[in-house]
Every structure is written in C-alpha cells, then in structure tokens.
Amino acid sequence: MGYDLSKEEIKEKILGKLKRNFGKTLEEATQDQIYKSCALSIRDVIVEKWTDANKQMLNQGLKRLYYLSAEFLMGRALVNNMINLHLLKDYQEVLTDLGLNLENIEEQERDAGLGNGGLGRLAACFLDSLSTLDFPVTGCSIRYEFGLFKQRILDGEQVEVDDNWLEAGNVWEIARPEEQVEVKYGGELEEVWTERGLKINHKNYYSVLAIPYDYPVMGYMSEMPATLRLWSARAKTELDMHYFNRGDYSKAMQERELAEVISKVLYPEDNHEQGRQLRLKQFYFFTSATMQHIVRKHKANYGDLHTLPNYFTVQINDTHPTLAIPELMRILMDEEGMGWDEAFDICSRIFNYTNHTIMAEALERWEEDMFKALLPRIYEIIKVINDKFCDSLWKIYPGEWDKISKMAIISYHEIRMANLCIAVCNKVNGVSKLHGEIIKSRTFRDFYIVFPDKFLGITNGITPRRWLAKANQPLTKLLCDHIGDGFLKDYKEMDRIEDLLDNQKFLDDFMEVKHQNKIHLRDHLKKTQGIEINENTIFDVHAKRLHEYKRQLLKVLHILHLYNLKKENPQVHIEPCTFLFAAKASPGYVRAKNIIRLILAVADLVNNDPDTKDILRVVFIENYSVSEAEILIPATDISEQISTAGLEASGTGNMKFMMNGAVTLGTMDGANVEIYEAVGDDNIFIFGATEQEISRMERFGTYKPGLYYEQNTDLRLALNRLIDGSLHVANDRQFSDLYHSLLFGEMQRADQYYLLYDFASYTQAYEQIVSAYVDKERWKRMAAMNTAKSGRFSSDRTINEYNELIWHLRKMSERK
Ligand code: Z15
Numbered sequence: 001m002g003y004d005l006s007k008e009e010i011k012e013k014i015l016g017k018l019k020r021n022f023g024k025t026l027e028e029a030t031q032d033q034i035y036k037s038c039a040l041s042i043r044d045v046i047v048e049k050w051t052d053a054n055k056q057m058l059n060q061g062l063k064r065l066y067y068l069s070a071e072f073l074m075g076r077a078l079v080n081n082m083i084n085l086h087l088l089k090d091y092q093e094v095l096t097d098l099g100l101n102l103e104n105i106e107e108q109e110r111d112a113g114l115g116n117g118g119l120g121r122l123a124a125c126f127l128d129s130l131s132t133l134d135f136p137v138t139g140c141s142i143r144y145e146f147g148l149f150k151q152r153i154l155d156g157e158q159v160e161v162d163d164n165w166l167e168a169g170n171v172w173e174i175a176r177p178e179e180q181v182e183v184k185y186g187g188e189l190e191e192v193w194t195e196r197g198l199k200i201n202h203k204n205y206y207s208v209l210a211i212p213y214d215y216p217v218m219g220y221m222s223e224m225p226a227t228l229r230l231w232s233a234r235a236k237t238e239l240d241m242h243y244f245n246r247g248d249y250s251k252a253m254q255e256r257e258l259a260e261v262i263s264k265v266l267y268p269e270d271n272h273e274q275g276r277q278l279r280l281k282q283f284y285f286f287t288s289a290t291m292q293h294i295v296r297k298h299k300a301n302y303g304d305l306h307t308l309p310n311y312f313t314v315q316i317n318d319t320h321p322t323l324a325i326p327e328l329m330r331i332l333m334d335e336e337g338m339g340w341d342e343a344f345d346i347c348s349r350i351f352n353y354t355n356h357t358i359m360a361e362a363l364e365r366w367e368e369d370m371f372k373a374l375l376p377r378i379y380e381i382i383k384v385i386n387d388k389f390c391d392s393l394w395k396i397y398p399g400e401w402d403k404i405s406k407m408a409i410i411s412y413h414e415i416r417m418a419n420l421c422i423a424v425c426n427k428v429n430g431v432s433k434l435h436g437e438i439i440k441s442r443t444f445r446d447f448y449i450v451f452p453d454k455f456l457g458i459t460n461g462i463t464p465r466r467w468l469a470k471a472n473q474p475l476t477k478l479l480c481d482h483i484g485d486g487f488l489k490d491y492k493e494m495d496r497i498e499d500l501l502d503n504q505k506f507l508d509d510f511m512e513v514k515h516q517n518k519i520h521l522r523d524h525l526k527k528t529q530g531i532e533i534n535e536n537t538i539f540d541v542h543a544k545r546l547h548e549y550k551r552q553l554l555k556v557l558h559i560l561h562l563y564n565l566k567k568e569n570p571q572v573h574i575e576p577c578t579f580l581f582a583a584k585a586s587p588g589y590v591r592a593k594n595i596i597r598l599i600l601a602v603a604d605l606v607n608n609d610p611d612t613k614d615i616l617r618v619v620f621i622e623n624y625s626v627s628e629a630e631i632l633i634p635a636t637d638i639s640e641q642i643s644t645a646g647l648e649a650s651g652t653g654n655m656k657f658m659m660n661g662a663v664t665l666g667t668m669d670g671a672n673v674e675i676y677e678a679v680g681d682d683n684i685f686i687f688g689a690t691e692q693e694i695s696r697m698e699r700f701g702t703y704k705p706g707l708y709y710e711q712n713t714d715l716r717l718a719l720n721r722l723i724d725g726s727l728h729v730a731n732d733r734q735f736s737d738l739y740h741s742l743l744f745g746e747m748q749r750a751d752q753y754y755l756l757y758d759f760a761s762y763t764q765a766y767e768q769i770v771s772a773y774v775d776k777e778r779w780k781r782m783a784a785m786n787t788a789k790s791g792r793f794s795s796d797r798t799i800n801e802y803n804e805l806i807w808h809l810r811k812m813s814e815r816k
Contacts, residue, residue, distance in 0.1 A: 005045065005087065010094045013041035026098060032168060034100060035078070035108035038091070039171045042081050043216070047174075050216045050225040056812055057136045057224070058301060063809050065130065065137040066314045068290060068321035069123040070283065071266070072141050072228060073115030073148075074217075075466070075626025077172055079106050083469050084132075084220045110165040111627050113147030114230075116270035116584075117545040118652050119356050121626070122431075122795075123317055125652075128463040129795040131219025131226040132489065134811040135803065140290040140321075142282055143173075143213050143230035146265040151584050151623040156600045156729065160268075160587050173213040173230070181292040182207045182236070183285050189376050200334050202377055208259040209234040210289035220465050220488055224812050231289045233262035269586045270545045271362045277370055284375055287324040295331050305336055309349040313807045316353045316425070319364040319417035325351055325424050326381040334377070340384070344424075352806050353421035353428050356649050358435070358443045359549070364417040371415055382420060386410045389423045396450060407446050422447045422454070427806045429456040432650035432671040434691065442695075456805055459671055460650040461795030464488060467656045471630035474513045475660065475787070482506060487791070494791030501788065507780040514637070514661060514783065521635035531619055537576040538773055540665075541657070542640035543624055543632055546583035546592040549647040553595055553738065554755045555579070555640060556602055558762060560718040562616055563606050575770045576615045582624035582632060591737065596620070598735055601727040629653075634660045637783075638769060641666030642762065644753045646691035648672075659790035661783040665769050667758070671793070678789040683782045685772075687765035688758035697754075705751035708759065709743060715759045719743075 005013075017037035018024050024033055057064070079102070082088040095102050115121060123139060130137040149160040187205030191198055210231040217226040235256035244252040261278070262285050273279075298308055316322060325347055332343035357363075372379040386409040393404045405411050409420045422428050422444060428451075430436035436457015440448040448455050469476045469488055479487065482500055487493035500506040518535040525531045542555050559579055565572050581599050585592035603618035621628060639657030641648075641664050648670040658664060658675055666672040667688040676684050689697075697703040709716050719742065721727065722735040729735070742751045751757070773779050791797075803809055 005090070007090050007094050010041065010087070010090055011098070013044070014038055014094070014098075017041055031104060032108050035105045036169075036171050038095075038105055039078050039109070042078065042085070042087070043172060045085060045087075046081065046216045046218045046225055049218075049223070050227070053136075053224045053812065054227075060812060061311070062136050062812060063311050063313060063807075065135065065807055065809055066290060066294060066312060067123065067126060067130075067137055067139045067317065068287060068314060068324055069120070069139065069141055069317035070286075070320035071115030071120030071317075072112070072123045072127070072139055072230075073117070073120035073626060074112035074124045074228070075630070076106065076109045076111055078109050080466055080470050081218050084128075084218045084222065084465060086221060110168070111147070111625050113163055113165060113625060114141065114144050114266060116148055116266070116268065118650070119270070119318055122460055122652060124626075125461065125463040125466070125795040126799060127217045127226045127228060128219055128465055129461070129799040131217055131222045131224055132463075132465070133219070133796060133799055133803075134222060134224040135799070135807075135809045136224055136812070138227040138229050139217070140229050140231070140286060142263050142266075142286045143232040144263060144266040145232075148266055148584070148625075149268055149587070153596075153600065153620060153622050156597055156604075158585055158593055158596050162265075173215045176212045176214055179293065180209050180211045180234075181289050181296075183210050183288045185281065185284070185374055187376065189380065196337060200377060202334075206255075207236060208262060208285065209236055210285060212289070212293070220469075229290075229293075231263065231286045233260050233285060235259035268584075269588070271357055271359060271547060272586065272589070273362060273364045275365065275367055275370075277374060280366060280371065280374060283320055284323050284327070284378070287321050288327045290321075291324050291327045291331060295328075295336070305332065305338070306342070306346070308346055312350060313809070314351050315802075315807070316351060316421060318354065318356045319421055322353075322364070322417040322421055323375075323378060325420065326378045326385070329381050329385075330377055344385075348424055349426055351421075351425045353418075353425040355418065355428060355430055355435075355439055355443075358438055358649070359647065366415045366417070368410065368413045368415060379415075382409060382415060385420065385423065393450070403446055407450075418444070419447075422451070425454070427456055428454050429458050429802075429806070430649065431458065431460045432674065433457050433459060434646075434668075434670060434673050435649040438646060438691070458798060458801045458805065459674055459793075460652050460655070461793050461798035462652050462655045462659065463795050464491065464494075464659065464790075466626075466630070467633070467659055471656075472513075472517065472634040472660050474516055475510075475634065478506075478509050478513055479787075491791040491794035491796050494788065494794070497784070497788035501781055501784055507784055510661065510784045510787075511776075511780050514635070517634040517660075521631055524631050525619070525621070529622060533578050533580075533617060533619060534576070537578045537615075537617070538637050538770065539578050539580060539635055540638040540640065541580045541582075541632060541636040541662070542642070543580070543582035543621070543629065544651075544653050546585040546589070546595060548591060548595075548753050549644050551642045551644065551753055551755060552581060552583060552599065553742075554642055554758065554762060555581075556595070556598055557715070557718045557755065557759060558766060559602055559606065559616065559618060560721045561714050561763060563602075563609075563612055564714070564717050564721070566612050566615070567609075570611060574615050575774060577770075578617045578619060580619045580621055580632065580636075582621040582628065584624055591741070594735070594738060597729065598722070598727070598738060601729055601735075605727060629656070633657055633662070636660065636662040637773065638662060639664045639666070641669070641672050642688070642758075643667060643669045644758075645669045645689055645694050647753075655790065655793035658786045659793065661787045663769065663772070663779075663782055663786060665765055675793075678792060679785055683785045683789075685765045685769040687761040689754055694754060697757075703751070703754065703757065705756040706743060708756040712756075712760055714763065715756060718759075 014037050017040045022033045147163040147165050152159045184205040184207045190201040213230045215228040239252045329343050332338040430439045483496045522535050606612045606616045633656050639662040641654045645667045651670040665685045722739040
C-alpha cells in the first residue's frame with residue numbers, strides 16, 4: 001500500500017501547482033517548472049506526514065537523535081521520495097499520460113552535493129534508515145551556498161567549476177526565520193560578581209545570525225520523516241547605517257559579507273584537515289546554532305534542563321562538530337546558571353562520537369592562539385575540561401608525563417578534537433570491525449585502557465532504497481518478482497535471494513539486467529562525454545575520491561602492465577576490458593591531480609594504439625557524484641577496493657557495488673574484510689599485504705620498495721612508462737614526481753602506500769577474477785551471490801546497532 005493518492009489526484013496536483021505557482025499551463029511550462037510542480041506535489045504529501053509525526057513524537061515524549069555532521073551528501077530527492085512513498089509507478093503513468101518523461105524531469109534537479117565522499121554520504125544513508133525505521137532524528141549541518149565543486153576534464157586535467165546548486169531555488173527546503181539564533185565570535189571575557197555569584201561577561205564580540213532551513217527526508221514507507229536542518233549565515237543588520245549615512249557604501253556592506261562568507265562554501269578536502277580559521281568558524285557556527293536550538297526547544301517543551309539527556313542524544317560525525325560539547329557546557333553554565341559538574345554530567349550522557357579515520361593528516365587539531373582569539377569562552381571551557389582530565393589521568397598514571405601529554409586535549413599549543421571527544425563522550429565508535437579494533441589497539445590505545453567500555457565498532461551500511469530501488473530499478477523488479485518487496489523494509493529478507501542461486505532462469509535474468517545496465521551506462525557516457533565504450537567487455541571500476549591511500553595509481557600501473565604484455569607479444573590473449581575511473585581530487589592536492597593526469601595520459605596511450613584499442617579501454621568519468629554513481633555502480637562487473645590495508649576505515653562504495661552484483665577485487669581492509677566473510681572465499685578476490693603485515697613493516701622500517709623494482713620485471717617495465725616518454729604530456733617530466741615518490745620518496749619514506757609490495761599479488765588476483773568472469777556459469781552465481789549476501793550491509797542494520805548500543809531511541813507507536 002502506497003500513500004493513498006489516486007492517479008487522478010496526482011495529475012490534478014501537478015497541473016494545479018503549475019497553474020498556481022507558475023501561472024502556466026502544461027503546454028507553456030518549462031521542464032524546470034514541470035520538475036518543480038512534481039516536486040511540490042510530492043512535498044505536500046511528505047510535509048503533511050512530517051507535521052503530524054513531529055506532533056505525535058512530542059505527545060509520546062520520545063527521545064530525539066541529533067546527528068551532527070559537517071556534510072550530508074544527499075544527491076537528488078525527487079525519484080527517491082516517489083519510491084519511498086510507493087508512488088513511483090503511479091507518477092510514471094500519470095506523466096506518460098501527460099506526454100512527459102520522468103527521466104528528463106528528474107534531471108532538472110540539482111544534486112545536493114553538501115559533502116566530499118564517504119563521510120557525507122554515510123550521513124545521508126543514515127537519515128534514510130532512521131526514518132525508515134521510524135526513529136525521530138534531526139540531521140544538522142551548514143546550508144553551503146556552494147556544494148562540492150563540479151569537475152570537468154580540460155586538456156588532460158581536472159578543472160574545478162563552482163557548484164551554485166541553489167541558483168534556481170530549492171523546492172524541498174522550508175525556511176524557519178522564526179527559529180534563528182545568534183552565534184558570537186571574538187571579543188573578550190570579563191568576570192563580574194552578581195547576586196548569583198561569579199558571572200562571565202562576553203563583550204566586544206561580533207555576531208552572526210544563523211537561519212535554519214528544514215528539509216524533510218522521507219524514509220521508505222515511513223511514519224516519521226527525518227529532518228535535515230541546514231543553518232545559513234546572515235548578518236545581523238543588512239547594512240551598517242553608520243557608514244551608509246556617510247556615503248561609505250562599501251564599508252557599509254563589509255560586515256554583511258564577513259558574516260555571510262561563513263556558509264558560503266564546503267571545504268573540498270576529504271580525509272585532510274588544514275586548520276583554517278574560516279573552517280573553525282563554520283564548525284562553531286552550526287554546532288552553536290544547533291545546541292542553542294536544542295536547549296531552547298527543551299525548555300519550551302519540558303522546562304527543566306536536567307532532563308535533557310532523556311529527550312536528546314547527539315551523535316558527533318567525525319570530530320568536525322566537536323564544539324557542540326563545550327558550547328552546551330557554555331549554555332548550561334553561562335546562560336542557564338548550572339554548575340560545572342552538573343553541566344559536565346549532562347554532556348557526558350548526551351554526546352557520542354564516531355571516528356572515521358586513523359590517518360594523522362585527517363585528525364583535527366587547532367592552533368591554540370587562533371582558537372582562543374576566535375572563541376575565547378569556548379577555549380576557556382576546553383582548558384578546564386583538559387585540566388580536570390589530566391588530573392584524573394595523573395591519578396591513574398602518576399609521573400607518566402609522556403603518556404599524559406599524548407592523551408591531553410591541549411598539548412604543544414594545539415587543541416586536539418578527537419581527544420576532547422573521547423574524554424567527554426559516552427560512546428566512541430569505529431566504522432567497521434577492523435577499524436574498531438585498530439582504534440582500540442593503536443590509534444587510541446591509551447584511552448581504551450582507561451575507558452574500555454566506551455569503545456565500539458559498528459560497521460557502516462548503505463540504504464538499499466537509493467542504492468538498489470532507485471539506482472537499479474531493473475534489478476529491484478527482478479528481485480521483487482521472486483521474493484516480493486519486503487526486503488526494502490526488512491533487510492533480513494534479502495537472505496532469501498540465496499535460495500534463487502540454483503534457479504537458472506533467475507541467474508540468466510540477473511545477467512541480462514547487468515547487461516542492460518551496461519548499455520545504459522554506455523549511452524549515458526556517449527551523451528554526456530561523447531565517449532564510446534563496448535558493453536560486451538568487462539567493466540572494471542575504480543570509483544571514489546582520489547587519494548594516494550586508495551591506490552588509483554596501483555590500478556594504473558596494472559593497466560600499463562597489460563599494455564606492455566600486448567605490445568611485447570601481440571599473440572597473447574587479453575580479455576577485453578573497460579577500466580573506468582571516477583574520482584575528484586581536492587584542488588590543493590597536487591599529487592592527486594597529477595594521478596588524474598596520468599590516468600588520462602594512459603587512456604590516450606592505450607585507447608589510440610591499434611594493438612590495444614579494441615581490448616583495453618581506459619575511461620575517466622567526469623564529476624563523480626551521487627547521481628553519476630547511481631548510473632555507474634549498477635553497470636559494474638569488477639569492484640576495485642584496493643586501499644592499503646589498515647587505511648580505509650570502512651569504505652561504503654564497496655557495499656554499493658556488492659549489492660548491485662559486482663564482484664570485489666580488494667585488500668583485507670575496512671569493510672572488505674566483512675564482505676569477504678559474508679560471501680566466502682569463492683566469491684571475492686583478495687590480494688595484498690594484511691594490516692598486520694603492513695604495521696609490522698611500519699614498526700620496523702623494513703620495507704624496501706627498490707627491491708621489488710629490481711626483482712619484478714613486469715613492475716619495472718610498467719613503472720618505466722611513467723618516465724620514458726611513452727606518455728604524451730605537455731611537460732615530459734610530468735610524471736617523474738610519481739615515479740620518484742614510489743622509488744625514493746620524501747624524508748626516507750618511499751612508496752608509503754605499499755604499491756610495489758602489492759603489485760605482484762594484484763596482478764595475480766586480476767588474472768583470477770578474469771578467469772572467473774569468462775566462465776559464464778561461475779560468474780553468474782558469483783555476481784548474484786554478492787547481491788544475496790548484501791543484506792547485512794544495509795544501513796538499517798547499522799542504525800539498529802547504533803540504537804541498541806548507543807542511542808536507545810524508541811519508535812513512534814501506532815496512532816490511535
Ligand atoms: C571521509 O570521507 C572519511 C573519513 C574521514 O575522516 C573524512 Cl574527513 C572523510 C570516510 C572514510 O575514509 C571511509 O573509509 C568511510 O567508509 C567513510 O568515511 C564513512 O565512515
């Protein structure tokens with residue numbers, strides 16, 4: 001049962017919106033107006049449910065989760081909402097009757113690209129699952145005016161284009177100016193005595209208004225739509241009339257611009273923090289606004305702040321929202337008159353922290369003086385938390401200065417946000433089994449010894465609504481024909497797919513769906529990039545952010561190796577393969593951008609050489625985004641998950657490919673380990689050093705990449721292509737930096753990510769996966785097995801675990 005809206009009503013709604021919102025008949029309307037009318041008609045249904053549910057939730061006194069994240073990578077909403085309301089088929093039919101086509105309409109919507117990669121997309125999947133499971137949640141972040149840059153390829157390299165996603169308006173958001181709050185920066189502190197004791201007076205600060213925009217997120221057949229609340233910065237006064245009246249107009253605008261730059265743009269670095277002041281302003285902006293909002297709301301509904309932890313729980317997604325902790329301390333003490341211990345106790349019950357990486361360059365640290373100048377009161381509070389924390393450590397480890405200074409929140413003139421989170425939060429979790437173990441045994445070992453009960457590992461997941469029902473409608477239909485549609489609400493029902501693996505008809509249909517999806521991708525690439533690919537080749541896909549640890553470069557070396565094999569012996573059989581890369585590089589990450597240049601140069605070489613152009617094709621897909629992923633992933637045969645073991649905390653792309661029937665070629669890293677456990681040794685291709693092997697080499701410094709270069713001829717010949725003039729680039733030393741980084745490196749650290757170490761075993765694993773592929777009977781089963789076993793990677797499973805171990809939310813009960 002869908003939402004009961006008849007087809008007649010749908011039609012009336014769409015035409016009514018066109019008429020009343022745009023003053024247009026169907027014949028006169030633009031595609032954009034038609035899109036907006038469809039979206040508004042859907043929004044009405046959702047907003048009605050949303051309003052009722054929020055009221056019910058209050059009546060039933062339910063606890064609400066606030067999921068704080070600097071990023072929510074939502075993608076498009078229209079078709080996803082139709083699916084989740086069970087209205088897709090009806091809308092499709094009505095639109096066909098009207099002579100319209102949903103695919104064209106859908107493309108009018110801009111992706112909400114408010115995230116870089118895995119971290120932001122995880123937050124988006126979580127909102128879908130929380131709503132699907134009827135748990136009350138508000139996701140909080142920044143309404144970036146510019147999302148992650150759009151990527152174009154020009155003259156063989158990445159060019160960034162700004163993403164002004166709001167320019168044509170956003171039909172999903174609802175502004176709530178009545179709930180605006182003020183966020184204060186800078187200034188000085190003053191202690192004053194009042195009849196209630198010592199009071200902190202913050203003066204000479206400058207303040208910015210935070211205006212919330214709410215965006216309902218509809219889960220699948222849900223009674224409890226989630227709220228995504230995005231805060232937008234606005235100056236307190238439009239113009240400074242003091243300057244304006246004297247005719248100094250540009251000065252009059254200055255304050256306004258200074259304020260509004262805070263929510264202007266998303267920082268494009270993934271897994272990397274640079275300690276920039278504006279970034280700190282952004283983090284304080286949305287966390288302060290959120291905590292003020294929570295306190296205000298709780299006071300209005302329940303009065304007494306001591307009951308706050310009964311009604312709110314806060315998840316801090318990576319350290320970016322950590323300032324929520326000292327900000328709540330500040331509000332409770334300075335504005336609500338609570339004492340330190342009471343306020344601290346409340347904080348330690350409300351906050352929880354998810355760690356997403358162990359890489360040093362991604363751990364957030366702030367220079368003490370800069371921090372203190374921007375947020376003087378927050379700094380003071382953190383200092384007290386630090387003093388008390390170090391005192392308590394001193395009791396456990398008397399005299400162990402080294403250990404205590406390693407664990408301290410402030411040390412060497414830096415504020416370390418992960419340490420603050422761990423010191424205060426109720427629970428700290430990693431994002432896969434392996435990552436959960438690594439943070440306990442290495443990254444945060446000293447903390448784990450002091451707080452063994454705080455640490456958890458909860459494996460990430462992905463929503464099967466977007467990544468199956470939305471992205472792969474043909475496969476979803478096939479599955480529904482056999483096991484019904486219950487699996488979209490209850491992931492455990494996906495296990496029933498395994499019973500179909502002996503059904504030849506099912507397996508053939510499964511492969512036919514894959515073939516159709518490959519054709520769909522082929523047509524899409526022809527249309528968007530003018531690129532031709534052959535759907536009768538293997539589609540081998542490496543799609544994720546560009547980062548050295550993700551080892552796109554290893555894949556490139558392997559392609560060069562295949563090229564060499566063919567050039568050396570034209571008789572050799574190489575199975576025709578299309579290698580598809582999709583990756584954005586952070587604009588300031590020089591080596592990552594050079595790897596993109598290398599991929600394009602290798603594409604130029606192998607795609608144009610008559611000896612290889614029909615068997616090896618290398619394609620770089622521009623502007624990888626949620627919407628591109630929805631087309632790419634269902635068309636994939638081989639899923640490349642080849643990070644250096646121990647460095648990919650979980651990965652979630654790996655799960656999306658698996659769910660869509662791709663077979664993983666990967667290392668024992670992150671959630672790959674659990675994919676391996678789920679599908680078994682026969683249905684995955686694992687290669688490379690294990691995390692233990694790598695950490696041993698790291699500890700003893702025994703890795704010598706030069707040895708592999710000397711001993712492995714294939715590797716040496718592949719690497720030499722980078723510098724021997726084979727590749728056509730403007731600057732013939734273009735790739736010598738990459739070559740050099742692998743063999744010599746900087747500061748004695750050559751090949752930090754162990755590419756040369758893993759090259760031989762990667763080559764072997766590739767041969768094995770290709771021989772599995774050519775055995776059509778074997779491959780069918782293997783591909784379908786991957787889909788069959790993907791149920792445990794549903795984010796519904798993940799959310800249930802968070803709830804049982806951390807949040808303890810109750811679902812809204814049936815309405816009377
Ligand atoms: C990011 O996308 C991830 C971790 C980070 O610390 C930052 Cl700043 C960005 C990713 C991990 O690299 C990935 O392994 C994981 O699956 C994802 O977060 C979601 O947990």
